[in-house]
Amino acid sequence: MIKPVKALFLILLITACSTTEKVTEKSPVYTEGEIENAALTDDSKVAEMLESYRPHYQAEMGIVLTEIENPLIFEKPEGALGNIAADALRFRASRESRRLVHIGVIGEGSFRINLNEGPLTLGEVYEFMPYENHLVLLKLTGEQVLTLANQIAEQGGSPVSGIRFQLQDNRARGVIVNSEVVTPTKEYWVATSNWVADGGDNFPVLWSPKERIDFDVSIRQLYVDHFRNRKMTEPFKDGRIRE
């Protein structure tokens, strides 16, 4: 009794399927595996369209700014690229404000690429710092500077300039600024980007400074200028944050 029912069902199913095939959809053209693999290959039409824009892109972005001697990379607690990134902020802020800027700080999260050995192009610097941010100076008390050092320590280190300390159990020990021990009641100037000052990269102490000065200096342009002024950029570490 059961067998005929099953057979009838199968016939219905087959008939229905074949009817559907003729009239509307075919069975899937690709397996799910083939679809996943498609994410490894370019669509030729879109790739061709993109390539048609590339010559002009290259002409504008392929300009060589400097030579990188050895790969520059972000590292924790201290990396050669982080040192350059934070130094450039502090030096420029000092020049713009005509005063002693004690500290430069920014998070690695603000950057997108490490820098390869060889010629460094304008396009790579724009990739390195992709967003339109500007230079900001913040006035902190010595006490806030010590908090900042600890917030940097909690992240296992970040790009810094003008400040030195040792990491111990996620805390900053022996904090030195401008070759001196930090005085809690003294005031210090800290250079960073508006993005960091407004909440990016997670240094909460920077969100309530004693004073804030915004400069009409694009951070990207700041880095372009910084690299352009060097024939050769060599990596260096000086133990500013050490374990």
Next chain:
Amino acid sequence: MISRKDFLAKSLKASAGALLTGATGGLLKGRPSDIITILYTNDTHARLDPFPDNATQFAGLGGIARRANIIKKIRRNQPNVLLLDAGDVFQGTPWFDVYGGEVDLKLMSEMKYDAMAVGNHEFDHGLDGFAESANKAKFPILAANYNVAGTLLNEFVRRFIVKEIGGYRIGIFGLGIQLDGVVDKKLYGDVQYRDPEVWANGMVRSLRQYQGCDFIICLSHLGYKYDNARIDDVELASKVEGIDLIIGGHTHTFLDNPVAIQNPSGKNTLVTQMGHSGVRLGRIDLDISSGTEVNMSDRFYTIGKV
């Protein structure tokens, strides 16, 4: 959220059931597939080329031509595809410095995107920069809570669209983030931000009652979740009833699966987001065969990696 396997098993049962209850070949004739496939991205940020090998994250991943390839192959399999983006197509690589968003929007048009939301970075070259690039888009740009009347964007930005697929109506509306404090006032000019919750409620009412929509998608650039008072997708989902799916952006959140949030009607609103830079392509399939309940399945593809 049911798994893909469950979903496939269920949809198989449903079609067998239809056959056994006497559906004829006639009924199936000319009837499009019962699956609507929603493909989506957010915060692609001018990442037209894959991330370079020296990228601090996602080295070698992404790339718009590879995304186009996988989308094309999915379209060969699925007749009913909606392709959506939740905003911040602009800014993030030197392509934006050279061309604004022009190349992105042209290539997205070639890929047949159906709509995108307005992200805050769409304002990065000002309203004229936005309008000039938007002119290249062959798909609507959505933001229900931005008042663009009297600005250059009036021609390009719409509140919602309705897509009809096999008699099934899908309403799609956009929501943009608060501009003050996020975008420089000089850049957004006279565009006015209005309360997303109020406008979402208005959109749902309008799409359900007057447009006869069966399913509502919100393309949101509000952000997934915040610790502060700023409205986010999770809060929106919990406060507004009638939205089926929120495709989000802004916070660059990688959600492996959509998150179900109970809305005031007791039903679930799904919230999803695909990180950033076109590293992932999201996919949600709606099985509308039952006519009453919509079964959903989801997955994502990593572009540049299997």
